[in-house]
Amino acid sequence: MSVSPEKFGDVSRRTLLRRAAAAGLLAAPAAGLLSACAGSEPSKSDGGGAAKSKDNPFGVKDGSAVKVVVFNGGLGDQWAKEDKVIFNAKHPNVTVNMSSTQKIKTEEQPKMATQPSDLVMNSGADMMDRSTLINEGAIESLDDLLTAPAWDSEGTVADSLLPGTVADGTQNGKFYVVNVAYTVWGNWYNAALFSKEGWTAPTTWDDFFALAPKIKAKGMAPYVHDAVHGYYPRWALFASIWKAVGKQAVVDIDNLKDGAWKADGIVAALEPWEKLVKDRLLLPGKLDHTQSQQAFLDGKAAFIQVGTWLKNEMAATIPPGFEMTISDYWSKSGDKAAKDVFASSGEGFVVPSKAPNKEAAKEFLRAILSKAGSAKFAELTKSLASTKGSGDNVQDSALASANSLMKNGSSDLISVKFPDFYADLDKESQNLSEELMAGRLTAQQFVDKMQAAADKVAKDSSIKKQTRTA
């Protein structure tokens, strides 16, 4: 899953016009864009061919250039500039042309079939659909990167990665997407406030519902969430399903298995959310991600559910003394996998199949995943990198609580694959998640509608089906 902190509101006029055009509203420029994509000639690789060695496993040629495009979202792009320094220390004669943007798809998609960049960080709201990229053969399989020696530690690159990173980037048995960040999701609270009020952070729904009246008595809303982007509440709902019913239930849902949503316990897993809404424990208003996060920082709500990029995204407005702390999603008694943590690698880099210098692109990935590079990443972004040990030397309450959450959790990570597999089901589940959180659907209705949406995708022959195994 590549999920990232992005800025949704910023749509420049130019981008919008371009989109509107591409959408065929003006039909003319639309097809202009389309024509740009057609009739391409395959480009030849011009960066490889040098002698391969342990320090240059892909044979990057001196004097070649590599174009790297970085998504400049909640994590910023400073960390990537540090990677450039690390890369150039080993390859001083390879030119790195780095640019950063928030509009990955708008800028990179039209070039994919002709002259793509060598290395693209496919992330943010405006990202290219991963399944489409793979199905169309537009990106390169990176299996040889995994078996290459790590940049500055023993063993291979694969050995140096946190659990789940390779699986997250694999589709149809091949490794395509190199996720460089490691994200943990959960319920955030202000530890300083909790210790001042003498509250203990709940670990179960029962604890939470017992604490909620005390929070309300202080004039705070117990909970706030992003009510505009449906994938925010969806994380929480799926964490509840996984914890209550276990991994197999979610795997079945991902695989569009007949009646997967009707499995025992799924409705019960979602009922606490229904209760949370019905008991009016949510902050009033339909806030978006930054608005809701600011409301949390302003002390209007006690809990917010979001991933570990929160700290970096809101860095500018965190009040002094605010101890941002993440805790695991709440479970209920009888849950089958209460200890599983919702975490995954994200912020995926891809190498386009038609990139002129794929060798240097892979070499640059090796630099990003290095010990030095990942430590810089954690230091600058206050988020874990997907390389092991990146956060060991960073002092920060958010990062430390995420670290300990990972250490106390079981080794199985909660993950959901169908949003990456099926765009329709992705959109439908986002919409329905928000409907549930708006109180317009009960848990039972949510499950029924999800089953119907899944059945529709399963029956649609124009959609290529995917299978989740692990």
Next chain:
Amino acid sequence: MRHGVARFVTGFLALPVALYLFYVVWPFAQAAGYSLTDWGGYSDSQRFVGLDNYVRLFSDELIRKAFWHNVFFLVTVPLFTIALALFLAFLLNVGGREDRAGIRGVFGSGMYKVIFFFPQVLSLVVIAVMWQQIYRTDGQGLINGLLIKIGLVDADNPIAFTADPEPFLGVPAVLWWLLFIAVWSGAGFYMVLFSAAMQSIPKDIYEAAILDGAGRFHTFFKVTLPLLRDSVSVAWVYLGFIALDMYALVFVMTPSQGGPNHASEIFASVIQFNAFQKGQFGYACAIAVALAIFTILLAALQLRITRRERIEF
């Protein structure tokens, strides 16, 4: 001599026509071509599928929904924008007192003209972002904040604006809120258009009407409106195009770009979803082509209905 003129004209027109053919007509044709394929948008290979995409279009629930939402805008955007623009233009030009200088607009009409026209100089996206703050769904929003302060809205239950799918008069509330912005941002331009047209109506016609005892109501409906027929008709066609678009507002302002739960889905958002999220450019092109045909037919029909003999003055 005649021959020379023809050559001169051809020389002048060749370049623009070539540019037009290459950058406008050719891409049109290409889009139509892609609509017959299953192109995904990321590769240079595609399969010819004939009219499959068009057949699929008719059974697509989302398109049906989008169609009716666009029809809603198609009826309401021109209606309300033109009504408001006419009303403002009338007040600014002939709505005021008559005096020795003849008929004039209400006091301060020059300033009002600038104010009403102002939204027109803003980009639609800027307007959308600005209205996001006005429509903010908690006490920090301009409207909600005000209404909560004076006690008209409960702080625990603020107006949800574009996140509200509940039907009002059978149409999701979110569409009404978007309509309001569209009318607000469009009325100024058409007010100026109608003002210009009104100023070309000879003042003596009004004076004659007033001498005959016509009040403002009658002067407007019996004199002004019939003489503005051409302008109104053109405005109707333009606003029809805008109503079939509405992309910027939906894209920037609604949850999941067409939400909540498809309550504000329009053609453009469905095209965007199919092309860029689902990777079905071929199908998206088919929707776009269908929309283009629909638009052209509508414009032709509109101009046909309103065609009438021109009144010379």
